[in-house]
Amino acid sequence: MSAKIPEETIDQIRNASDIVEVISNYLTLTKKGKNYFGLCPFHPEKTPSFSVSPEKQIFHCFGCGKGGNVFTFLMEHEKLSFIEAVRMLAQKAGIPLSYEQKDAAQFQEREALFETARFAARFFYYNLTATKTGQVGLDYFQQRQVTKDIIKKFGLGFALNLWDGLLKSAQKRTIKAELLEKCGLIIPRKDGAGFYDRFRNRVIFPVFNATGRVVAFGGRRLADDNTPKYINSPETPIYQKREILYGLGQTRQMIQAENRVVMVEGYMDLISLFQAGIQNVVATAGTALTPEHARLIARYTRNIVLLYDGDAAGANAALRGLDVLLENDLDVNVVQLPAEHDPDSYVKTAGVAAMQELIQSAKPLVEFKLLMLAETQDLTSAAGKAEAVRSILNSVIKIKDEIKQNITIRELAERFFLDERLLLRELDQLKRRLRSTSKPSVQTAEKTPATTGSPKAAQPKMKVHPAELAITRLLVRNSALHHFIFLNLDFEKIRQPVLREIVEIIYLFYQERKKFDPAKLISYFDNPKVAAFITGALNESFEFQTEQNLAVDCIVALEKRDILETRTQLELELREREKNKADTTSIIKKIQELTQLIQMIEQKKFIKYPKKT
Numbered sequence: 001m002s003a004k005i006p007e008e009t010i011d012q013i014r015n016a017s018d019i020v021e022v023i024s025n026y027l028t029l030t031k032k033g034k035n036y037f038g039l040c041p042f043h044p045e046k047t048p049s050f051s052v053s054p055e056k057q058i059f060h061c062f063g064c065g066k067g068g069n070v071f072t073f074l075m076e077h078e079k080l081s082f083i084e085a086v087r088m089l090a091q092k093a094g095i096p097l098s099y100e101q102k103d104a105a106q107f108q109e110r111e112a113l114f115e116t117a118r119f120a121a122r123f124f125y126y127n128l129t130a131t132k133t134g135q136v137g138l139d140y141f142q143q144r145q146v147t148k149d150i151i152k153k154f155g156l157g158f159a160l161n162l163w164d165g166l167l168k169s170a171q172k173r174t175i176k177a178e179l180l181e182k183c184g185l186i187i188p189r190k191d192g193a194g195f196y197d198r199f200r201n202r203v204i205f206p207v208f209n210a211t212g213r214v215v216a217f218g219g220r221r222l223a224d225d226n227t228p229k230y231i232n233s234p235e236t237p238i239y240q241k242r243e244i245l246y247g248l249g250q251t252r253q254m255i256q257a258e259n260r261v262v263m264v265e266g267y268m269d270l271i272s273l274f275q276a277g278i279q280n281v282v283a284t285a286g287t288a289l290t291p292e293h294a295r296l297i298a299r300y301t302r303n304i305v306l307l308y309d310g311d312a313a314g315a316n317a318a319l320r321g322l323d324v325l326l327e328n329d330l331d332v333n334v335v336q337l338p339a340e341h342d343p344d345s346y347v348k349t350a351g352v353a354a355m356q357e358l359i360q361s362a363k364p365l366v367e368f369k370l371l372m373l374a375e376t377q378d379l380t381s382a383a384g385k386a387e388a389v390r391s392i393l394n395s396v397i398k399i400k401d402e403i404k405q406n407i408t409i410r411e412l413a414e415r416f417f418l419d420e421r422l423l424l425r426e427l428d429q430l431k432r433r434l435r436s437t438s439k440p441s442v443q444t445a446e447k448t449p450a451t452t453g454s455p456k457a458a459q460p461k462m463k464v465h466p467a468e469l470a471i472t473r474l475l476v477r478n479s480a481l482h483h484f485i486f487l488n489l490d491f492e493k494i495r496q497p498v499l500r501e502i503v504e505i506i507y508l509f510y511q512e513r514k515k516f517d518p519a520k521l522i523s524y525f526d527n528p529k530v531a532a533f534i535t536g537a538l539n540e541s542f543e544f545q546t547e548q549n550l551a552v553d554c555i556v557a558l559e560k561r562d563i564l565e566t567r568t569q570l571e572l573e574l575r576e577r578e579k580n581k582a583d584t585t586s587i588i589k590k591i592q593e594l595t596q597l598i599q600m601i602e603q604k605k606f607i608k609y610p611k612k613t
């Protein structure tokens, strides 16, 4: 959602929402000294390390490092976008939100589409549960052993065996055909004369987004005709299938509670597992796993169990999914179902206990890939082994966490009686090959003003110079040093875009002689990672003298960096020229000048300040 809310309004809402009061709605806080403490809702713990500061209007967990202001808390805890969190608190505080006109129009259109989808979902549900013609749909679900409760919980429905069932019903309610079309519910006739229903004579699975609103539909055919077994809504302004996981709206609490999710492919797989009591489950429903799916699920848990069909297609889908999830730093295990089964059929024939057991014993990467490879390759021959090892390394390389990567390498070495170092070397080579074939990845400096709603921007990732990081943390935690640092630091020297933005915003406080307000700083970034970085820095404290010395070290290091880089460049050129026996006098002179400059910077005198009391 890209609706824009003016900065003043965001400030007003933040100021009207006391963080202690808001967080108290979710957990018990006890006052200790200036701050409040409670059990962290973001990681399991027995003694409270989650602190809330009424003075700074921020929270910070000393256990898991999460932190932020009142908006961040709602974003993280309720899994809301920044805009949704702002809207929720605005409503509580009775502050009206005004949008800019273009955004208001877009917002209204989205709202109209949500309403249209809701209307359709109700229509389908009514057909299934309250009409005679819907009995065929009900029969289908009965035959699949789906209970009434589940039908209600997932809002299952039935699309009549008519070309205009939904269309006519919508017209009665003066819902425009244009909206139904935009929602993907009707299709224009080829001759241009009107529309017809997309879903006909099918049982319907409405798809909800993470905030519980209907955004799309999946329909399974009932007739044994040659239409596709399943059809899904096309992409619409409210439905991007790369970003939606089926069932998440109903299952997210269970996923969080168990700190694990079972991922299946089909609507019926999810519903059968859910009904059997395995409720920490989501389905990709009609699309392959995407990086967006991985990031979405990572909001709830990092432990994934892939449970796909037992046939070759399922195994291949699992292999692809495995790589996507590993690349996004998730822990993945894979269940191998008997070849003739899908999760729905297995839980019904073998029972929930057997299914639970399979999930518990899901295989990690190495074992699963070996099982797959064993079916196509002779793992007893040297060539077969080598092939298998390489294939597994191709997945291992996608594991982001180096420790986990090493553990997996050790497993692999043990499994094949190989020297671990040999595998590490092989992995290194693979990495180098990948680097040389992939384009240099330039991270674009994405600006994130406070008023955008997307949580995806502003990731403080890329090679960051330690001095950039240190001086930014210093600025956040120690406002007594703002004057000193801003007198001596050239902002241009901070290259990481998010850190640079943090520094610039702190400078605004300094320049306008306003008291530094960390909660306000946090709301410039609608990004929980940046928020945690800021509250983390706020909770560090060192001796003033140490801090000032650190500031000097950082400023010197950053000033030297550009020059050092140029000098290295010149030294390479020099070597090149020497090789070619070309003239080197001017280049040597330049290098000497730069060396002098570096010495000057190192000896630069800073006017230091005594600690203000």
Ligand SMILES: [Zn+2]
Residues within 6 Å of the ligand: 040, 041, 042, 043, 050, 061, 062, 063, 064, 065, 066
């Ligand atoms: Zn925590």
